[in-house]
Amino acid sequence: MSQTIVDGFAFCRHGEQREGSTAVAALPRLAAEASSQQGEVRWSFQGGRHPKGYPQLSMVVTGEVSLVCQRCLLPMLHSIDTQTKLVLAHDEPEADATEQALDDDTIDVIVSGTALDLLQLVEDEALLSVPLSPRHPVCPDGGPAAAPDKPDSPFAVLQKLKK
Numbered sequence: 097m098s099q100t101i102v103d104g105f106a107f108c109r110h111g112e113q114r115e116g117s118t119a120v121a122a123l124p125r126l127a128a129e130a131s132s133q134q135g136e137v138r139w140s141f142q143g144g145r146h147p148k149g150y151p152q153l154s155m156v157v158t159g160e161v162s163l164v165c166q167r168c169l170l171p172m173l174h175s176i177d178t179q180t181k182l183v184l185a186h187d188e189p190e191a192d193a194t195e196q197a198l199d200d201d202t203i204d205v206i207v208s209g210t211a212l213d214l215l216q217l218v219e220d221e222a223l224l225s226v227p228l229s230p231r232h233p234v235c236p237d238g239g240p241a242a243a244p245d246k247p248d249s250p251f252a253v254l255q256k257l258k259k
């Protein structure tokens with residue numbers, strides 16, 4: 097696993113690249129959200145420099161994770177497909193200052209040391225992409241229009257009794 101722990105600043109300075117894929121089962125926080133341990137997350141990092149001179153990591157995370165649809169409670173595959181730019185800072189005060197200097201919501205400023213765990217970043221990103229309340233675009237059982245399966249509401253039952 098040492099391959100995924102890098103010196104963030106050196107990585108950016110040298111324009112290094114790293115890519116790989118990691119099983120969902122090997123990412124415990126993501127696995128806890130998933131309905132199955134199957135699937136994998138693919139990732140790549142490219143070290144570089146922000147136009148304003150800050151060390152910058154470009155991160156791409158893709159893959160599939162199995163979730164449970166909150167409407168029909170059947171499994172659903174959630175696709176992860178994100179591209180993120182991360183600017184590195186040495187500590188929290190520097191991160192705050194950099195954040196203000198950049199004034200760019202699309203860029204995350206993170207504190208990096210000489211042991212930056214890339215997999216941790218991948219897992220954070222994958223977790224962020226997981227919806228709070230995942231739902232199929234159209235549920236296999238016919239989706240929200242499948243109301244007739246539901247038992248009659250008490251009000252409907254009352255109406256029938258009145259007839």
Ligand SMILES: [Zn+2]
Nearest residue numbers: 165168232235
């Ligand atoms: Zn569903």
